[in-house]
Amino acid sequence: DVKVTQSSRYLVKRTGEKVFLECVQDMDHENMFWYRQDPGLGLRLIYFSYDVKMKEKGDIPEGYSVSREKKERFSLILESASTNQTSMYLCASSFYGVAGPGTYGELFFGEGSRLTVL
Amino acid sequence: AQSVTQPDIHITVSEGASLELRCNYSYGATPYLFWYVQSPGQGLQLLLKYFSGDTLVQGIKGFEAEFKRSQSSFNLRKPSVHWSDAAEYFCAVGNTDKLIFGTGTRLQVFP
Numbered sequence: 565d566v567k568v569t570q571s572s573r574y575l576v577k578r579t580g581e582k583v584f585l586e587c588v589q590d591m592d593h594e595n596m597f598w599y600r601q602d603p604g605l606g607l608r609l610i611y612f613s614y615d616v617k618m619k620e621k622g623d624i625p626e627g628y629s630v631s632r633e634k635k636e637r638f639s640l641i642l643e644s645a646s647t648n649q650t651s652m653y654l655c656a657s658s659f660y661g662v663a664g665p666g667t668y669g670e671l672f673f674g675e676g677s678r679l680t681v682l
Numbered sequence: 683a684q685s686v687t688q689p690d691i692h693i694t695v696s697e698g699a700s701l702e703l704r705c706n707y708s709y710g711a712t713p714y715l716f717w718y719v720q721s722p723g724q725g726l727q728l729l730l731k732y733f734s735g736d737t738l739v740q741g742i743k744g745f746e747a748e749f750k751r752s753q754s755s756f757n758l759r760k761p762s763v764h765w766s767d768a769a770e771y772f773c774a775v776g777n778t779d780k781l782i783f784g785t786g787t788r789l790q791v792f793p
Binding site for chain 2: 676
């Protein structure tokens with residue numbers, strides 16, 4: 565089975581702190597994604613990566629950055645956490661879609677990291 | 683613009699009753715369609731997907747969905763709901779572009 569592991573299930577941070585959310589997948593997937601989930605808003609894409617050291621902005625990249633130094637690991641970074649970044653963060657991975665690099669197949673999700681910023 | 687609409691925010695059914703969750707989409711190209719389920723405190727799990735071929739697709743846990751191109755819909759169905767089906771359900775659409783998710787439908791099941 566595909567496994568996507570998010571290092572922290574629950575985090576509590578203070579405003580202004582730097583926050584790292586780590587995600588590791590074990591299926592050699594090319595694509596990796598970070599989503600944010602808020603009630604009534606569904607899932608919103610923050611950043612994604614279709615290859616090592618490659619990253620693309622999603623719909624809501626402001627206030628976030630990412631790092632993908634190895635194929636299996638994709639990190640989300642909040643440089644200076646703010647209260648409006650309190651949310652559930654979901655990592656996902658997939659193989660390329662049928663159209664090749666930059667396209668998307670079925671997503672496999674981690675269990676999520678619930679971040680509270682005080 | 684590409685979008686996914688799940689018109690029902692919250693649905694309540696009795697255990698054993700049938701279920702239909704609605705999903706409508708707007709997408710320029712031939713869509714790939716997905717239904718995901720999220721149990722409380724968990725990530726999303728794929729229930730089923732449609733890429734091409736037979737428009738009625740079977741998924742896990744006894745769910746099925748039917749792609750209706752003329753109605754731009756991909757509704758999820760189950761003939762008899764179990765209490766363990768209580769969860770949030772997300773429809774998603776995509777192809778060569780990023781997946782677009784609906785805002786979800788929360789299913790509550792009464793015994």
